[in-house]
Amino acid sequence: MKRLIAAAALTLFCAGLAVAHDKVVVLEAKNGNVTFDHKKHAGVKGECKACHETEAGGKIAGMGKDWAHKTCTGCHKEMGKGPTKCGECHKK
Template identity: 60%
Template sequence: MKKVIAALALSVFCSSMALAADVITFPAKNGNVAFPHKMHQEALKDCKKCHEKGPGKIEGFGKDYAHKTCKGCHAEMKKGPTKCGECHKK
């Protein structure tokens, strides 16, 4: 029974990854931010790096989260945008 439940949970998790949008656009006063979700999925291969509680919307996601977590990850990996105009496009 435990194996069936584990297989079902894995199936739900994998199917949610397949349904995720390729690019998500976040509106912002100083220019919208286009987030290439599919590219991040393929590069990181570990959804829990951002989605700590599992697939779906990130709890508490907003400007502060993005400026700390996303920008911090880009700086740590020395890859990706870290300056305002690199994310915010008018």
């Protein structure tokens, strides 16, 4: 019985991670909203901790304008792909 419960918990946990990877998030901003496709970014740099506090993902500590500009733009420049100018992320 314990194994059945553990298997069910693991299945639900993995299903939750799979759903999280498909999210498209719209971040509201004065100069135009930013649409973030999580599925497109999952696995970038090989780990969730590139953006999240833990390998399991979850909330991003310090997420805000300054964090996003430093982290997102910095990563795009480092990787040599993705938007790096204001209007390429911010859409009115």
